[in-house]
Amino acid sequence: MQEIIRLEDIGKRYVMGLEEIHAIKSISLKIYKNEYVALMGPSGSGKSTLMNIIGCLDTPSKGQYILNQTDVSRMDDNALAEIRNKEIGFVFQTFNLLPRATALENVALPLVYAGFSKEERNERAVEVLKSVGLEARMGHRPNELSGGQRQRVAVARALVNKPSIILADEPTGNLDTKTSYEIMALFEEIQEQGNTIILVTHEEDIARHAHRIVRLRDGLVESDAPNDQIVSVRQPQA
Secondary structure, three states, X not given: OOEEEEEEEEEEEEEEOOEEEEEEEEEXXXXXXXXXXXXXXXXXXXXXXXXXXXXXXXXXXXEEEEEOOEEOOOOOHHHHHHHHHHHEEEEEOOOOOOOOOOHHHHHHHXXXXXXXXXXXXXXXXXXXXXXXXXXXXOOOOXXXXXXXXXXXHHHHHHHOOOOOEEEEEOOOOOOOHHHHHHHHHHHHHHHHOOOEEEEEOOOHHHHOOOOEEEEEEOOEEEEEEEOOOOOOOOOOOO
């Protein structure tokens, strides 16, 4: 299997006044291409800090982070932003959509930073919106969409750059049960098409959709094991 992420003795500490906080003490982890991994842990376990490091939103205080054979541990903000835009698609709990932009404009946005022409941006945005079942909603703004539709727009935006990794932070946190299952079904489809998915959640029933569950506690890996109770919400093919 092709290794896509390698974390070696990653640590993160913050200094707040006279106090030093170790958000992550020491984490070593490998994630492979096309894996579907859930990162779990209670509040204060370090999972949000770890997600920020994996997503190149933050740098570790110690250790090494290899992403797709590139050492990103000590990169400056500009280099991290470039890697982030190329390698990682983000899906957030709060959708993070621009309120005045249409679904199509929201999805095309990452391609602006990647230097694509307007024609190329729109073509690719239409393609991914169709793939998440929103071809009839492309001209709608976020306030004209349901929560589930907004999250589908966010998923499409995450996919538009054809990233190596989809990083989803509590992606069903603001959705009802039925809509949550629809979004989890969408993640299954994406993973089946070859994407690597890392899901950050504190909900057991959401984590059980992943094929591997990494549990964190007090800034350390408490357990890392295949999920032998995978919940699938995809309809079996007739």
